[in-house]
Amino acid sequence: MLATKISEPENPTDTAAKGRPIVLVTEDDMVMRELVVNVLESTEADIVAADCSQEALDFIERNDVAVVVTDLRMPKVDGMKVLEFALQKNSLTQVILMTGHATVESAVQSLKAGAFDYICKPFENLELRHTVDRALSLWNLSRENVRLREENEAFSEGDVIIGRSTAMDEVHLLIDAAAAYDCSVLITGESGSGKELVARQVHLKSPRRENSFVALNCAAIPEQIIESELFGYQKGAFTGAERAKPGLFETANGGTIFLDEINNASLSLQAKLLRVLQDASFYRLGDTVPRQVNVRVLAASNRDIPALIAQETFREDLYYRLRVIEIHIPALKDRRDDIPLLANYFISKYAKRFKKPTDGMTTQVLGALMHHDWPGNVRELENVIQRALILSRGKMIEEGGLPPEISRGNEISVRAIDHMQPQTLEEVEVYFIRKTLRETGGDRALCAEILGIDKSTLWRKIKRYQIEE
Structure with a gap:
């Protein structure tokens, strides 16, 4: 990537519109400026070079700059003024100061003023590249954080399914398809993934939306009571039944009934549910006359029902009756883009x-x-956010409000070297590249950051050592 010089007629603002971040290099020394630009050539950004601080200020005024790499000592306007102006224009901009006259005082002053980092001349090329990569990563994450916060202002506390990952796109498509046709739906997924929310969305988008949505957790009610809750009972059906009571199927007539954790239903209850699905009729407890209902049945399971069928604890015919359409909700760890x-x-x-x-x-x-x-x-994420918000002392939620297992889990340890037998440097290098790739889930950018090398160096080592990810 060749740098764009500000003095040229072409407007480099166009590059930002294409979605690539801009890195502005401000250095009055031509040799040093060209060196910095050459070091940053392979960075995932558009490099713009300014030969004086005034040109840099003008460019920052007109453009959204991700990272500014600026000399500290320059004529007329120094790097501290560039730092101050850049942060006033956009607080997300990351500023890296360079100087050949480093002092502890100037380093402390720049960091207190909001600089991302402070680099001394002469610098190691890898150090500069690594620092800019980290600044770009922070800029991207910060910008996404702000954008999502603004986007969420459009959400209410109503029943909404939040997610725009590829996995959730499939869920939304299936919800729309299921809502359009009056058929049974089986919703599967781990506990806390949002199965009832999906069921409510199917109901709210269906022609039955004006009628009742009734939900029952089959695992929360004792087996001897659940049948009377679902189907109702006649007066005198059992001790204490002093008057007739309609069940949830009658309450939901014309609407939708949602049976959560259907995998916990007894075989006896499964047989009665199958009759409702086949004939749209059932008997109240203690009654001899069947009752007709017009109810759509949605069910959910947090367990693998085919495995339960193999164990003979779930009816195969009921499974296929429920599973006209199956909507599987992926675990949150499988759709991290939605976090x-x-x-x-x-x-x-x-x-x-x-x-x-x-x-x-x-x-x-x-x-x-x-x-x-x-x-x-x-559900866990929701509870963690509640906790962090309650414990926050200022207006920003900080790491101190997170549970220890989450804040500590963000630190990937590389201290395994303390327990290794003596090996060659090459063997150690291969070991840590493999280990870090494994712990980062194959994320090369994060792996390179942890190892303290740039991505191109990591790629070459992976190829050289024939490391399988």
């Missing part, structure tokens, strides 16, 4: 409920949330 959107939604939701003003979460908190595996899925 920022969900987190910001819950922050907005509970900030209103708790009447606690907030400006959202720090980039470090978002990074920690992105690295956690979420065994409790969306």
Whole structure:
């Protein structure tokens, strides 16, 4: 990538419109400026060079700059002024200061003023490249954080399914298809993934939306009571039945009934549910006359029903009756792209409920949330956000409010070397590349950052050592 010089007629603003971030290099020394540009050539950004601070200020005024790499000592306007102006224009801009006259005082002053980092001349090329890559990563994450926070202002606390990952696109398509036709639907997924929310969306988008949506958790009610809850009973059907009572199927007549954790239903109850699905009729307990209902049945399971069929604890015929359409909700760890959107939604939701003003979460908190595996899925994320919001002392949610397993889980340890037998340097290098790739799930950018090398160097080593990811 060749740098664009500000003095040229072409407007480099066009590159930002194409979605690539801009890195502005400000250096009055031509040799040093060209060196910096050459070092950053392979960066995933458009490099723009300014030969004086005034040109840099003018460019920052007109453009959205991701990273500014500026000399500290320059005529008329120094690097500290460039730093101050860049942050006033856009607080997300990351500024890296370079100087050949480094002092502890100037380093401390620049970092306190908001600089991303401070580099001394002469510098190692790899150090500069690595620093800019880290600054770009932080800029991308910060910008996404702000955008999602703004986007969530459009959400209410109603029944909405939040997610725009590829996996959730499939869920939305199936919801729309299921809503259009009056058939049974089986919703599968881990606990806490949002199965009832999907069921409500199917109902709300269907022609039955004006009628009742009745939900029952089959695991929450004792077996001896659940049948009377679903089908109702006649007076005198059992001790204490002093009057007739309609069941949930009658309550839901014309609408939708949602049977959550259907995998916990007894075989006896499964047989009666099968009759409702086949004949649209059932008997109240203690009654001899069948009752007709017009009810759509949606069911959910957090377990593998084919495995239960093999164990003879679930009826195969009921499974196929329920599974006209199956909607599988992926675990949160399998749709990490949705975590920022969900987190910001819950922050907005509970900030209103708790009447606690907030400006959202720090980039470090978002990074920690992105690295956690979420065994409790969306429900766990919601509870973590509530906790963090309650414990936050300022307007920003910080890492101190996160549970220890999430904040600590964001730190990938590389101290395994303390327990290794003596080996050659090449063997050690291969070991740590493999280990870090494994721990980062094959994320080369994160792997390179942890190892302290740039992505191109990592790629060459993977190829040289024939490392399988």
